[in-house]
Amino acid sequence: MFKSIRHGLFAALAGFTVLICVAYTGLALVISYVTEDMLVDRLLEREAAAMGAHFRLHGAIGQPGIDLIRVYSGSEALPPLARETIAAGKQRAEIFTDTGHHYHLRTLDLRGAGGVRRVYLLADVGPLLVVSKLFQDIGGMLVSVALGLIALALLLAWLLSRRLVSPLQVLANEVRSLAPDMPDTPVVFSARGRRDEIGYLADKLGTTIADLHAALRREHAFARDVSHELRTPLTVMNNTLAQASSRPLERHEAAQLQTGLDEMRNTIEVLFALARAGHIASEVFDLRGCIEESLLRLLDDVAWRDDRLVLDLPDRLEVAGNRHLATLLVNNCLGNALFHGMPGAPLRVSFADGVLSMANAVDPGRAGTTQGFLHGQNLLQRIAGAMGWELGFHPGATAYRVDIVPLRAP
Structure with missing residues (x-):
């Protein structure tokens, strides 16, 4: 779990950056290999078309125009891996070997006046594999460039996350530094003048905190005043009533009780008015x-x-x-x-x-x-x-x- 929103934002941006880099690198490799395979297939397709035309005109099997492609009249003459592929029933295949050879196999049925004759075109395309040779020659440099770009992207993500989250961190530090016993003054945060959501949040948060402190001060003052202002009349009334248990109250004592009640009523009314003063x-x-x-x-x-x-x-x-x-x-x-x-x-x-x-x-x-x-x-x-x-x-x-x-x- 991240300790701050900046760490979380940096992790999200960094993860997204690395994901984009890996995805585009993989996509580039796929496009390169697919393009390479399509080139070889087009060469075999052209040779097959040329041999078919030659067989229809002359009734004999012609030789390919490219040295990398060989023609086999029967499967017995094919390399072992190619024979296994034909035996498996595949008409076209790409064959990888441990000896460094890379074959493309295509089965061709030549139709002529003498009937149909099956031959096999086998292309050893190892010299044409530009992508693999490219990675062998400059793969280290490409990896270094990729790592450098990823490091640059991570640096930009860190700077961006710091720039975006910095106002929120400043606001959080200002809120954290507020003293519990604040004076009766408005709370003003440094981000209050911003014209975005952070400025609106700072403005509303300052107003809310100031209102909360004012309400707490009124509550404390109300409790203090109730204890202080009502204690004297209650004591006088309690003493007067204590004397009433042994003798009837005299007129001035009854008046004193009534005065105490009026005094308490007025005091309570004033206290409640002061407690609501912030909302009047x-x-x-x-x-x-x-x-x-x-x-x-x-x-x-x-x-x-x-x-x-x-x-x-x-x-x-x-x-x-x-x-x-x-x-x-x-x-x-x-x-x-x-x-x-x-x-x-x-x-x-x-x-x-x-x-x-x-x-x-x-x-x-x-x-x-x-x-x-x-x-x-x-x-x-x-x-x-x-x-x-x-x-x-x-x-x-x-x-x-x-x-x-x-x-x-x-």
Whole structure:
């Protein structure tokens, strides 16, 4: 079994080359010997015709015009091998001997006024065997030339196989050298610019490998985030339920359980959205609409006064990204602001110089412990990064602000 496709291709080309050489050499030998035999048969045929004409005119057996051909009136005078051939019932034959003689035998029936007379034409064609003598004289040179041509053909086959398979070997080496923990960048192979099947294969293979690595990274991030983000609310809920076995839950404890459930639901929704981020298409949409939908949803869940909300947004805010991920990002930021902000403190949402800002006041006495927008910061950063947006957190002693820099619509 060959170790590489180049070895297999070279063996196939070399085998085909040798087969063609052997086949044409054999064909040339066959043609040479057949031509030689046809020449001898034509000579015997001409002599037989001449002797038949002479016998019809003169009633006597004439002598052949070629010294190599002899006429025998009876089979008893023939050489032993020729007699055996006649005894076997053969009228025409080619006879090989160990003494170096090479005979062509033909039985001839001469018809004349006196009846039919049978004679035998025997030609010793050894001097006419040009092909055999040619191989005896220059056979070594012919073999040397044939071997040289075969060696040249094998060299050309090796060079051709190397040239044809080299791009595939380069592509295989590049694939083999890819690190398992690749950065989040497209995989580009050197054969990508070729205008043939190898270029198409390199392009599709690079895209497939990049998609596979991206899917694996999302899977690992999903498992890590599930373990990290859900552990805290589960612990709080477990501790609260453990106290419920000895006494009824108080109102704030039930609210804490509900908050934990909402927090887990939001976290799971964000995690699944991030896991599918590689398959979510980008579009142009109105970000102000997402902000208003999030605010309307939050207003239904909490007690609200008109002076707590300050909006400073343009009539339309066209951005490029994914509407679903953007809605999740805005929901989490606004929800955390309302939950962790100081009671009764206003929430300001504004857009200026390409930056969407959300700010709320915090209790100075709880500035070190309140989460503000910091809750789930890693997930929010990943949501923004999935769309190519920028996200910044700015904690302070009396306020907490988050800045979102979306991609503006072209």
